[in-house]
Every structure is written in C-alpha cells, then in structure tokens.
Amino acid sequence: MATIRDVARLADVSVATVSNVLNSADRVSPELSARVRAAMEKLSYTPHAGARSLRKRSSGLIGLVVGDITNPFFSDLFEAVEDAAAACGYLVLLCNSNERSEREEAHLRMLRTQRIDGLILAPTGAVSMNRASLLAQLEVPVVLVDRAMEGLGYDAVVLDNRCAGFEATQHLIACGHRRIGLVNGPEVFRTAAERLAGYREALLAAGLSFDPALVRDAGFRKQPAEQAMAELMALAEPPSAVFATNNLMTIGVVKALADRGLSCPQDVSVIGIDDLPWADAVSPRLSAIAQPVRAMGEAALELLIRRLAGTLNGPGTTTVMAPRLVIRRSCGAPASGKPAHVD
Amino acid sequence: MATIRDVARLADVSVATVSNVLNSADRVSPELSARVRAAMEKLSYTPHAGARSLRKRSSGLIGLVVGDITNPFFSDLFEAVEDAAAACGYLVLLCNSNERSEREEAHLRMLRTQRIDGLILAPTGAVSMNRASLLAQLEVPVVLVDRAMEGLGYDAVVLDNRCAGFEATQHLIACGHRRIGLVNGPEVFRTAAERLAGYREALLAAGLSFDPALVRDAGFRKQPAEQAMAELMALAEPPSAVFATNNLMTIGVVKALADRGLSCPQDVSVIGIDDLPWADAVSPRLSAIAQPVRAMGEAALELLIRRLAGTLNGPGTTTVMAPRLVIRRSCGAPASGKPAHVD
DNA sequence: TGCGCTTGCGAAATGCATTTCGATCCGCAA
DNA sequence: TTGCGGATCGAAATGCATTTCGCAAGCGCA
Numbered sequence: 001m002a003t004i005r006d007v008a009r010l011a012d013v014s015v016a017t018v019s020n021v022l023n024s025a026d027r028v029s030p031e032l033s034a035r036v037r038a039a040m041e042k043l044s045y046t047p048h049a050g051a052r053s054l055r056k057r058s059s060g061l062i063g064l065v066v067g068d069i070t071n072p073f074f075s076d077l078f079e080a081v082e083d084a085a086a087a088c089g090y091l092v093l094l095c096n097s098n099e100r101s102e103r104e105e106a107h108l109r110m111l112r113t114q115r116i117d118g119l120i121l122a123p124t125g126a127v128s129m130n131r132a133s134l135l136a137q138l139e140v141p142v143v144l145v146d147r148a149m150e151g152l153g154y155d156a157v158v159l160d161n162r163c164a165g166f167e168a169t170q171h172l173i174a175c176g177h178r179r180i181g182l183v184n185g186p187e188v189f190r191t192a193a194e195r196l197a198g199y200r201e202a203l204l205a206a207g208l209s210f211d212p213a214l215v216r217d218a219g220f221r222k223q224p225a226e227q228a229m230a231e232l233m234a235l236a237e238p239p240s241a242v243f244a245t246n247n248l249m250t251i252g253v254v255k256a257l258a259d260r261g262l263s264c265p266q267d268v269s270v271i272g273i274d275d276l277p278w279a280d281a282v283s284p285r286l287s288a289i290a291q292p293v294r295a296m297g298e299a300a301l302e303l304l305i306r307r308l309a310g311t312l313n314g315p316g317t318t319t320v321m322a323p324r325l326v327i328r329r330s331c332g333a334p335a336s337g338k339p340a341h342v343d
Numbered sequence: 344m345a346t347i348r349d350v351a352r353l354a355d356v357s358v359a360t361v362s363n364v365l366n367s368a369d370r371v372s373p374e375l376s377a378r379v380r381a382a383m384e385k386l387s388y389t390p391h392a393g394a395r396s397l398r399k400r401s402s403g404l405i406g407l408v409v410g411d412i413t414n415p416f417f418s419d420l421f422e423a424v425e426d427a428a429a430a431c432g433y434l435v436l437l438c439n440s441n442e443r444s445e446r447e448e449a450h451l452r453m454l455r456t457q458r459i460d461g462l463i464l465a466p467t468g469a470v471s472m473n474r475a476s477l478l479a480q481l482e483v484p485v486v487l488v489d490r491a492m493e494g495l496g497y498d499a500v501v502l503d504n505r506c507a508g509f510e511a512t513q514h515l516i517a518c519g520h521r522r523i524g525l526v527n528g529p530e531v532f533r534t535a536a537e538r539l540a541g542y543r544e545a546l547l548a549a550g551l552s553f554d555p556a557l558v559r560d561a562g563f564r565k566q567p568a569e570q571a572m573a574e575l576m577a578l579a580e581p582p583s584a585v586f587a588t589n590n591l592m593t594i595g596v597v598k599a600l601a602d603r604g605l606s607c608p609q610d611v612s613v614i615g616i617d618d619l620p621w622a623d624a625v626s627p628r629l630s631a632i633a634q635p636v637r638a639m640g641e642a643a644l645e646l647l648i649r650r651l652a653g654t655l656n657g658p659g660t661t662t663v664m665a666p667r668l669v670i671r672r673s674c675g676a677p678a679s680g681k682p683a684h685v686d
Numbered sequence: 687t688g689c690g691c692t693t694g695c696g697a698a699a700t701g702c703a704t705t706t707c708g709a710t711c712c713g714c715a716a
Numbered sequence: 717t718t719g720c721g722g723a724t725c726g727a728a729a730t731g732c733a734t735t736t737c738g739c740a741a742g743c744g745c746a
Contacts, residue, residue: 001482004733014696019734029694044480046455050393050402051732054701059393069422070620075413082439086446091453094437096425103429110434112389137387139344222620255624277413277565281598282625347703357726362704372724394702397731 002043011039022047053115062304063111063119065095065104072247073274073293074122077145080297081120088305090117101125108134118304120297122146141307143300147191148318155303155316157296161191164289164323165198165245168271171287171325172241173206175269176333180208181232181239183249185220192220195245195273214239218249225252226259233260233268240268240334247274250286265332275326285328292321345386354382365390396458405647406454406462408438408447415590416617416636417465420488423640424463431648433460444468451477461647463640465489484650486643490534491661498646498659500639504534507632507666508541508588509548511614514630514668515584516549518612519676523551524575524582526592528563535563538588538616557582561592568595569602576603576611583611583677590617593629608675618669628671635664 008015013036020027021036028036039045053059064081066074078094085092093116097104104124108131111119119135119142132152135142144156172180182199185192200210213235216228225244229252232239244250250272257264264270264284275290299319306312351358356379363370364379371379382388396402407424409417421437428435436459440447447467451474454462462478462485475495478485484498491499515523525542528535543553556578559571568587572595575582587593593615600607607613607627618633642662649655 003731015733016696016698016735017694020695023734027694032694046452046480048397048458048732049456050396050458051701052734053393054391054397054703054732055734057701069412070415070418072413072415075418078412078437079439079441083441086449091436091457093434094421096422098422098426106429109389113392114434115391115393137389251621251624254621258624258626258628276621278594278597278619278621278625281594281601282621282627283601284625285601346701358703359705359726359728360724363725366704370724375724391702394731395704397702397733398704400731 002045004045004047006043007036007039007045010043011036058117059115060090061114061116062090062092062301063095063107063114063116063121064092065097065107065111065119066122067097067099067104067124069094069096072276073146073291076293077122077297080294081301084298084301088301097124099124101128101131105131105134108138112138116140118308119143120145120300120304123149141304143303143307145296145300147189150190153316155300155307155312155318157300157303157319157321159191159291159296160320160322161194162198162201164273164291165195165243166202167198167323167325168243168273168289169199169202170205171327172243172269172271172331173202173208175241175331177239177241177269178208178334179211179214179237179239179241181229181242182215183218183225183228183232183242183244183253184215185245185249186217189220192217192245199243218244218252220246220248222248222252222255225249226256227252229253229256230260233257233262238268241331242268242270244270244272247272247276250274250288254284254286264330267335269331269334271331273323279326280328284330286330287328288326290324290326292324296321345388347388347390349386350379350382350388353386354379401460402458403433404457404459405433405435405644406438406450406457406459406464407435408440408450408454408462409465410440410442410447410467412437412439415619416489416634419636420465420640423637424644427641427644431644440467442467444471444474448474448477451481455481459483461485461651463488463643463647466492484647486646486650488639488643490532493533496659498643498650498655498661500643500646500662500664502534502634502639503663503665504537505541505544507616507634508538508586509545510541510666510668511586511616511632512542512545513548514670515586515612515614515674516545516551518584518674520582520584520612521551521677522554522557522580522582522584524572524585525558526561526568526571526575526585526587526596527558528588528592529560532563535560535588542586561587561595563589563591565591565595565598568592569599570595572596572599573603576600576605581611584674585611585613587613587615590615590619593617593631597627597629607673610678612674612677614674616666622669623671627673629673630671631669633667633669635667639664 004015004018008018018036021033062085069075082092095107101124118140122145142154144154148156148158184196187193203210218225218228242253244253253270262268271287273289275288279286347358347361350361361379364376405428412418425435438450444467461483465488487497487499491501527539530536546553561568561571585596587596596613600611605611614630616632618631622629
C-alpha cells in the first residue's frame, strides 16, 4: 500500500508538501497541489489513520455506546449520530453492551485504546464508581443521552420524562379511565422514576388516587412486561388502561392482552413511550409518546463537537427535549362493565 | 496519557519487555511480568491503537457495512457480528449507508484509511465497477452477506431465497389460496429474483398459473409496498393472499390492508420474509419466513476470521442458509366470496 | 540595482508501540 | 575454574503522517 513518501516521490515534492495538500490546502500552490493530487490518484493513496492519530492528538473517532442496538430507539439514535458526525468529519464507533455492564466497561476500555475524541453514552444500569473512573480516564468530552448520570458534570440530552409520563396518563384520563396501570422500568433509573412522577402528577391533577398495586417494574423488557400485564389483569379490580414506559414493554403488554383474548382498546387501552414504524400498520394502532430521537442524537453530537472545538466550556448542561403525544387508536373509552375475563 | 516508556521506566525494565508482557506473555518471566503489570495498572496505561496498527500490519478492526441499521435484520446482524468479533478480539466498525451508494463508497474509502483487517458487506444497489475497485483496493478479505455479488470471488452468506419464496407461497397455497400477490424488491437484486423464482415454482408445483399482474416491485421499502398493495387490491380480481419479500414491505402491506378496512387473514392472508419481535404480539400475528440472522452473522465472521488466519484459501465460497417457516395467524383460508371492497 | 519581506517548499524531529537482533546472566557440565 | 546452552532482557530500527522551522525564491519598493 502506498505511503505518503511514495506520493511525494512520484509528484517530485517533499512529504511535507503532500501532507499540506491533504491538511492545509491553502499552504500549497494550485499547480503543485494538482500534481500531488494526481500522484495520489495514480497510487490510489489513502492516508493511514493510525499514523495520523499518532501524530495529531486526535483520531477522528467518536464512541457511541448503547445498551441494545436492536431496540429501534438506539438504532435510530445511531443513525442520527452517524449522519451528524459524518457531516463533521467524524467516524462513529458503535458499541453494543447488550445491557451488561461488564461489556460496557470492556467497551469503554477499548474506546480508550482507540483514543476516541469524544463519547456519547447511553448508560446501562446504575452508575458505579468503576464506570465513573473509566469515563474519567478517557480524558475526552462525554455526552450522556437518554439517561443522565448525576454529579459527574457531563452534558446530557434527555427526554422530559415527567412530562412524558404526565401526558400519557392525562391522555388516558381524558379518555375516561380511572384505573390506569403503569408498567414501568426500575425506579433506580431516573427515567423510570420521572415517568412515574409524571404519572402520579396526572392522577393527582385529575383527582384520582394513586394505587401502588397498579404499578409494576418490568425492567424495561418485553418478557417481564408480559408477566406484569398478566398480573395486572388478574387483579380483583384490573385497570381499564395501561401505560408502558418503553417500546419493548409496550409490545409485552399488547401481547399479554392478545394472549388473554382481550382486545385493545375495547377491553383495555394502551399507550406506550417510543413511537415505532409499524405502530400505525398493525392492530391496535398504537398511541404513543414519541421521543424526538433524531433531534436527541443531533443535539448530543453538537454538544460534543462544541466541547471539542472549545466553543463550549464549563460545567455540564442538561438539554431536555419535549415528548410528543401521537394519538392513534389504542386508547378509547373504558368498557362500561368489567372487561371480559378470559383465563 | 501514559506511554509504554512511562510504564517501562516505572517498572524499571525496557519498553521491549513491556511490549512482550502485552503481546507474547510467555517470553517474560512471571515476576517481571507482574511488576510490569502493576506499573501499567498504576499509570492506568492503555496502548495506543494507532501506534500499534502502524507497527503491526493490522488494526484489529473489522468493517460491517449495511444499508439500513434501523432495519431489524441489520441491527440483529450487527449484534451477531459484534458478539462473535469481540470473542476473537476484533472491534467492528459499523457503517450505515442509508441505502445510498455514494455513502457506501465514502464509507469504503474511510474503512481503507482505517486499515481494517476485513470487511463484511451487505451490498446496497447494483455492483458498479467503482465499488468493485474500492473493494479490491481495501486489500483485505471481504465476506458478503444477504446479497451476493457475482464474479468477484468473495465469500458470501445468503439465505436460500428460492426456498424462502417457495415455502412462503406453498404455505399460502396450502391454505387454499389460488391468487397470490407478490410484493417483491427490484429483480436486479438476486435476492428478489430468487424469491420470485421460488414463488413461481410453488405456483407451478401446485398447477397454478403465474400472473404477472400480481407481482409488484416495491423497492424493498414500506411506502412503495403500501402503494403496491393498494394497486393489487384495486385489481378486478384482487389476490386473496399476499407474500411480501422483506420486513419493511410486510409492514406496508399490512398497513394498506388496515387502511382499506380489510382484515387479515379474514379478507386477505399475508406472509412476509423476516420475523420480527412484535410479530406475535399484534394483530395480525404475522406468519413469516424467518431468516437465521444470528447464524448468518456468525458464519460471515467465521469465514472472515478463517481468511485472516489463512486457514481458508482459494476462491470464494457461498454459504446458503435455510429459511424457517413460522406459522402464526396471518394466513387463513380465502374468503368464500370476493373480499369486501372498501374505497 | 539592491534590500527586505512574503510565500512556498523541504529537512528533520516527533508521536507510540513492535520487533529484530545482539547482549547478558543463569546454571550446569567438563 | 572455564565454557556453553538457554533463558531473559534491552537498544535501536521501523512504520506513517504531521508539523515546526529554516531556507530560498520571487516580489515590491526605494
């Protein structure tokens, strides 16, 4: 493979000139530049990223670590970040932790050996000291997405989760529901805690009482959500509507309903967080709280770029994005009587 | 950030010894190794991937380029490849071309500057000479996934598309259907052409005639599939069942049906290629031809690893994977009369 | 014509880890 | 005691691109 020396030799200039053509184009005369470019073309020369990152103190790499790339939220996020990064000349290194923190930490270490210029992190699980120190060792700007971590001083881009919880619940209340189930994630996550808070506020605002029996932790996963939903429906007084706080759990809830022969929204209304491409194709057409995923990804990248450029300094900022209620058909008036109980 | 020299100084050994501890552990005595390791720990030393890739002739990076990471097929593929790669000590660089070949080519160039050790490619669009030469310039093993490219001599891992088309169609025929629509991708893609071939064979085997009016090209995308389905249903003799040859188009087909107030499978049966996590949760519960995505990703990576290790030589091989028919509820007997025509 | 400055270019140092190859030191045998 | 093989270790070269700094040529101006 051709090196910069080969190009220099062929163009009959010094290597410095070739480098200047590549990097500071204005420092070399047009005709010489053309000659050099022709030589590069002929040799189909491509600079060596390793050598380059060795010399400059930057690799042009940005890390993006997510918990589950098969979750549409994260794949959309990746797409948004990659598009925005490409526009700035950065390459993004995607790391999928499968929601396992050892893997996440292994990834963090490997990102360090890659000498990434910056990191966008959607943290999995709780903040361990271990992870905090891994992040610090990176010695690069970090932007948190989706889930904020307190006290580390990083920038963060998050959904207004309280608002999301409030609006979803409010919508169900507006449909006439009085007993509303909540299939939530673990409250140790701020996202879950805040969505719960919004739920409670909406109940309160409507003069409804909060019933802990209607709230389940399904770990943000499909399978447990199915189980949780089954439990809710087995209650003496089952809810007439359910709010699931992420896309995976929404699927679980809908499946649990279908498995018991209950239909939505006739028997039970459902609303979820995260809109999905097929939500308006299948039955029930799911109403949802949509997250502005693309905007979140772009905002995160912009924060990172500004930190890298030195345009942004000082303590971390938190950007809160507004959720958007998408009304389809999965929420209707509660059935007059108790829903048919199939078992 | 600490360098190998700092570690050497602190451990009071030469840099070569530190390097040996890292790379050929057996070449250094246990106690010295421990001392070095302690020094690395204390300095929280991490080797510089750039410098390393400069000296070794490999970067430890594998490229994976896909057309659309938000398509579950590809995000599953990434997950499988990344898992397998991590087990072999490789890092995977995901490139999302958004199905645009300029972007794909830009990615290929950038992968070259990164000096990737190997590439797994799910090619977008047709094979241009341009792309072929970009691949050749990479000078690394290439494994094709999902869509094979003829004549370049690369290894490939593909679905048995003929069989997939055959089985899907056969299933619909077994349900009693006689007029079966095909919402296919562009026939310039072998995947599409072969799925069509399977469809025709199944018709033939059942003594049914092939009606070109029932076949539409929806470009493997949702929106056009919706349109195509609308056209099919507007036919004087609309099909009583439809086979969509990928997940995006399946969604479009289902949506078109729902939009016209038709229900599945009562009015029209639907089967698609690619199984989806929500397929058994919503209505219709979609029957589908599942692709062994994980296995395909793993097979692709293994081929690559064997090429890299020199265990595998010679001309490219093609690994054909068997599809699996997943029967749920979206295929039933055709309605006795013509389906209600709502417009 | 001569002086000083701008501009364009090249030589060489630099960044970090790997690897080759020669040096050293050990124990063991003669 | 001397010599030798083997096990360990270290000095230095190497890979590639960037960048600093000095040099030279070309320019304008007096």
